[in-house]
Amino acid sequence: MKLHTIRLGEPWERTPLPDGRTRFRRRFGRPRTLDVTERLWLVCDRPVSAAVNAAQLGVGERFDLTAHLQPRNELVIEAGDLGAVVLEVWAI
Numbered sequence: 001m002k003l004h005t006i007r008l009g010e011p012w013e014r015t016p017l018p019d020g021r022t023r024f025r026r027r028f029g030r031p032r033t034l035d036v037t038e039r040l041w042l043v044c045d046r047p048v049s050a051a052v053n054a055a056q057l058g059v060g061e062r063f064d065l066t067a068h069l070q071p072r073n074e075l076v077i078e079a080g081d082l083g084a085v086v087l088e089v090w091a092i
Contacts, residue, residue: 001090001091002088002089002090003038003089003090003091004031004033004088004089005086005087005088005089006028006031006086006087006088006089007084007085007086008026008028008075008085008086008087011026012024012025012026012082013025013026017078020080021078021079021080022078022079022080022081022082023076023077023078024076024077024078024079024082025074025075025076025077026074026075027072027073027074027075028072028073028075028087029071029072029073030069030070030071030072030073031087031089033089034066034069034089037091037092038066038089038090038091038092039064039066039089039090039092040064040065040066040069040087040088040089040090041062041063041064041065041087041088041089041090042057042062042063042065042075042085042086042087043061043062043085043086043087043088044061044062044077044079044083044084044085045061045083045084045085046061046079046081046083047059047060047061047079048060048061048077048078048079048082049077049078049079050063050075050076050077050078051075051076052065052068052069052073052074052075052076053068053069053070053073053074054074055068065087
């Protein structure tokens with residue numbers, strides 16, 4: 001069951017890549033209310049290449065970030081266009 005949605009809007013740092021895509025970088029804090037029975041998911045509205053805290057997550061639209069979370073986190077997304085990006089807290 002989805003408990004909460006957090007929109008990741010600006011500020012994004014943008015770096016153009018040689019292949020025409022852009023590297024988007026943003027920092028965020030670990031949700032304070034996240035407990036052991038909850039998972040934090042990165043959800044994008046299109047397929048992207050994603051990494052959090054230097055851990056490569058792969059290519060897709062949904063990524064479980066829970067095991068990689070630190071108090072302060074760095075998210076890196078590579079895509080042609082960023083689109084909507086949110087964090088979703090789900091109960092397991």
